[in-house]
Amino acid sequence: MKRFIKVMFVVGSAALLFATTAQAQVTSTSAAGASPPTAAVDIQLMGTLQSALVLTIAGQDATNVISGSANNTMPTRSTANFDFGTFNTQSTALTNGSIHRVTAATAGAFAVAALNATATISGSGGNATVTLTLGAAGGTSPIAAGNTRYADGAGAWATSADGTVLDAVPVGLCPVGGCISGTPVPHELAVFLPDTQTAGNFTQVVSYDATL
Numbered sequence: 001m002k003r004f005i006k007v008m009f010v011v012g013s014a015a016l017l018f019a020t021t022a023q024a025q026v027t028s029t030s031a032a033g034a035s036p037p038t039a040a041v042d043i044q045l046m047g048t049l050q051s052a053l054v055l056t057i058a059g060q061d062a063t064n065v066i067s068g069s070a071n072n073t074m075p076t077r078s079t080a081n082f083d084f085g086t087f088n089t090q091s092t093a094l095t096n097g098s099i100h101r102v103t104a105a106t107a108g109a110f111a112v113a114a115l116n117a118t119a120t121i122s123g124s125g126g127n128a129t130v131t132l133t134l135g136a137a138g139g140t141s142p143i144a145a146g147n148t149r150y151a152d153g154a155g156a157w158a159t160s161a162d163g164t165v166l167d168a169v170p171v172g173l174c175p176v177g178g179c180i181s182g183t184p185v186p187h188e189l190a191v192f193l194p195d196t197q198t199a200g201n202f203t204q205v206v207s208y209d210a211t212l
Helices: none
Strands: 002-005 052-059 067-070 079-081 098-102 108-122 129-138 148-152 185-194 203-211
Touching: 052 203, 129 148, 148 203
Parallel strands: none
Antiparallel strands: 002 203, 052 108, 067 079, 098 108, 108 185, 129 203, 148 185
């Protein structure tokens, strides 16, 4: 069973059938002449339980906040924003997330989002697999190829080469054995902005895909 996300997912649905008047009741009638009269009805409770997977992406604290979320049911992907605000590569703080100035290798700065990914599983055993892939870049000053990074836990962000480069090849997010249901997996997403990057706005999609 498979789930997909750009940044929360639900797989599974339930249907409730309302009976018509002719179907809405069952009766039992005592036997003629029985003393005392008796009546009995057996109701069989029934249904079909489906497996479900919910993937939730959230900021780790009040300084890492996701906004503008659209929570959808597959096959429509859910979406959200992580807005760093307005800054420059020599800023010491961000409105949202954190900034890390680097001068080793290529001078510039990392804008970093500290996030938790939580897979919640029901109706199925085992753990989930969650991967990250790079989506579309946009804006008047788009992020260059190779400059969107991932770090398991907390990244060092000390040189321009730090972090795992995200591209079209999926990168595993879960620890060995998979993501345990209900257990947050802390990680960081970052964009590297060299001092030579032209001023302007940018957008960069990172896609999360979860599978049982």
